[in-house]
Amino acid sequence: MKKKALYIINPASGIGRQKDMAKLIQNETDASRLDIEILFSKHPDHAFEISRQAAGNFDIVVAVGGDGTVNEVGRGLLNTETALGILPTGSGNGLARFLQMPFKVNKALDVINHGNIKSIDAIKINDYYSLNVAGIGFDAYISHQFAHKKKRGPLAYMQLISKEFPKYKSDHYKIEIDGELTELDAFLISFANSSQYGNNFHIAPQARIDDGLIDVCLIKDFPKYTAPALLISLVDQSIDKSKYDKIVKARKITINHPHPLLGHVDGEPVNLGKTVNIDIMPLALKVVVPPIHLRQTSNILQPLMEMIPLGM
Numbered sequence: 001m002k003k004k005a006l007y008i009i010n011p012a013s014g015i016g017r018q019k020d021m022a023k024l025i026q027n028e029t030d031a032s033r034l035d036i037e038i039l040f041s042k043h044p045d046h047a048f049e050i051s052r053q054a055a056g057n058f059d060i061v062v063a064v065g066g067d068g069t070v071n072e073v074g075r076g077l078l079n080t081e082t083a084l085g086i087l088p089t090g091s092g093n094g095l096a097r098f099l100q101m102p103f104k105v106n107k108a109l110d111v112i113n114h115g116n117i118k119s120i121d122a123i124k125i126n127d128y129y130s131l132n133v134a135g136i137g138f139d140a141y142i143s144h145q146f147a148h149k150k151k152r153g154p155l156a157y158m159q160l161i162s163k164e165f166p167k168y169k170s171d172h173y174k175i176e177i178d179g180e181l182t183e184l185d186a187f188l189i190s191f192a193n194s195s196q197y198g199n200n201f202h203i204a205p206q207a208r209i210d211d212g213l214i215d216v217c218l219i220k221d222f223p224k225y226t227a228p229a230l231l232i233s234l235v236d237q238s239i240d241k242s243k244y245d246k247i248v249k250a251r252k253i254t255i256n257h258p259h260p261l262l263g264h265v266d267g268e269p270v271n272l273g274k275t276v277n278i279d280i281m282p283l284a285l286k287v288v289v290p291p292i293h294l295r296q297t298s299n300i301l302q303p304l305m306e307m308i309p310l311g312m
C-alpha cells in the first residue's frame with residue numbers, strides 16, 4: 001500500500017543547500033510508493049507544531065535539516081505510529097550519521113522511498129526531549145554563545161571553541177546516577193542516546209540507541225595541554241579509554257546544583273535551572289533507517305567533503 005510522507009524543510013539550517021531541496025524531493029520521490037507533501041518551517045519550533053499535527057495523518061514526517069530540525073520533528077512524533085525520516089542537510093547531523101544515513105540527497109531520498117522502520121529511545125531532560133546527545137558544561141556553554149553569533153557553519157563553530165576553551169573553567173557537580181551519588185569537577189557531562197555529537201565526534205563510542213539506557217559521559221577536569229589528545233580520541237572513538245573520562249550506562253539521573261545550569265539538547269541551547277531530571281524513554285520513536293545497501297559509514301573527512309559542491 002502507498003504511504004504518505006510529509007517533508008518539513010528548515011530553510012535556516014545547514015550550509016546553503018536548502019533552496020533547491022523541494023524540487024529534488026519531488027524529482028527523486030518514488031510515486032509508486034509514496035504520496036508526498038512539502039512544507040517549510042517559518043520560525044524556530046514551527047517544525048514541531050507541524051509534525052505534532054501530522055502525527056497519525058502521515059506514515060512518515062521527514063526533517064530536512066540538521067539535529068535541531070530533527071529534534072523538532074521527532075518530538076512531535078514521540079509515542080505515535082508515525083515515523084521520523086531524516087534528509088540530512090544540516091551542519092552536524094549526529095543522529096543521521098549514527099543511523100548511517102547517506103548524505104547524498106538522492107540516496108537519502110531513496111531511504112525514505114524504501115521506508116524501513118525501527119524504534120529508537122529518546123531522553124527526557126526536564127521538559128525537553130533529546131534524540132541524540134544532550135549535556136551540561138563546556139558544550140552547553142558553547143551552544144549558548146553560538147546562538148548569539150551571526151556567523152554560522154562549522155568553521156565559525158570551531159573559531160568560537162578555540163576562543164572560549166582557554167578561558168573555560170570546570171564546575172563542581174553532584175550527580176545521582178541510578179541512585180548512586182557522584183561528586184566531581186567536570187569539564188562537561190553528556191547524556192548520550194547516539195554515540196556522536198555530529199561531524200563524527202564520538203562522545204559515547206559504545207552507545208546504542210535502542211538499549212533503553214543513557215550513556216552518561218563524565219569528562220573530568222583535565223589539564224588544557226591534553227586537549228589535542230582528547231580531541232583526537234573523540235574522532236577515533238576512543239574517548240572512553242581516557243583517564244579523564246568515565247561513562248556509565250543509566251536510566252535515571254538527577255543533578256542538584258547551587259546555580260541555574262545552562263544545557264544543550266541536540267546542540268540547541270536550553271536553560272535547565274538548578275534541578276535537572278533525566279529519564280530514558282525506551283523505544284519511544286519510530287525512525288526510517290537505511291536498508292543495508294544504502295548504509296553509509298563515514299569518517300572525519302566526510303563533513304569536509306560535503307562542503308565541496310560536487311553535485312548532489
Ligand SMILES: Nc1ncnc2c1ncn2[C@@H]1O[C@H](COP(=O)(O)OP(=O)(O)OP(=O)(O)O)[C@@H](O)[C@H]1O
Pocket residue numbers: 010011012013014015041042043044045046065066067068069070072089090091092093094198266267268
Ligand atoms: N524558518 C526558520 N527561520 C529561522 N530559524 C529556523 C527556521 N526553522 C527552524 N529554525 C531553527 O533553525 C535552527 C538550526 O536548525 P538545525 O539544527 O536543523 O540546523 P544546523 O544548525 O545547520 O544543523 P546541526 O544542528 O546538525 O548542526 C534550529 O534552532 C531551528 O529551530
